[in-house]
Amino acid sequence: MELLLVRHGRPHRQHAADGDGADPHLTPQGRAEADLLADYLADHPATAPTVVYSSPMRRARQTAEAITSRLVVPLRVDDRLREFDHGAPSYVPLELTAPGQTQAELWRALETGVWGRHTFDPDAFARRIDAVFDEIIATNRSTTVAVVCHGGVLNSFLGGVLARPRGMFFQPEYTSVCRVVASGRGRRLLTLNETTHLQLGRAAEPDAVRDRRHA
Template structure:
């Protein structure tokens, strides 16, 4: 009996010490908006909705404990089919919104890059005011880190999917890696980047920019 008790105690300690699995998911492809009256806050294109449906089918093969989203529409519309497929509600978190939340335009970054638009260089160099953003990059990075660390603290040992934005993902993962630039890689639409977060504060990037769900079907 003492041996069984010891085994149960050991198993319990192992379960409690499991790292928290954090899935950072970028939203699907949104529509292009320029010169809106008020914040652009674009919705998803038809392609973005298809991407979100494929994401939902992919994640249905994993046990997700909690689902969160930025308050912006492109993130909410990406999270919605995931929540429907997994039977989860979507918790909206203001601190997960993108730095351009108040901007009156949304131009997909790939378009800015392909056309060598000066706004692309302003974006990667941290001159976000040239894109209509009113936030300070360093202050925004601190907000993102605090918000996501708060998520980790709330759900120890669980798997949580967070649907947010390219800038948010760059800033959080960049801090783990010690990246010098705020924006150092380009997450694909509905891509998944995974972090294992231990209780002692250690953070491990498990994967970066997973997009297999856009071209493959998961069978188990």
């Protein structure tokens, strides 16, 4: 079977005062990114997923809903796909830094269990991610499945596929796709951080729209 691993679209930067903590909604740009991915998958039916799994966190679920609405395939929300920042007071994207913490320190979160002011059990997180992907693979043989999740989830699972030491090793772009082939003989990474759908979408935009979106 083939796994399409998708990072969610661009979310709002939320703080404790906003009330949503580390569970923000997508921005308008994030929704547009999710729609571009959904259109791209629909235009390539031979490799499109027949089912979509999603983290329950808003930024992932809203991205997944864009895909399932366009493809008309089932959506299965699994709590085990939630990010390690679940319950944190604010959302800190991988590409930014948390107050009082350097980028290098943030990127050791899968080893240390420290993400800004939020702490988690990195061993329990790794076991949870391994378990959910083992189940997804075992349940969906000989088909293509999309899993919409988060940067930490992707680094944890793909680090295992590549037999890397635990830790962050790449920064997935918003709505990027990583492809993995899984079978009884093992798992193999095919592509990392695909953003073809975003490039095609931007190329098709009128100049005025593109300039306004990046202003």
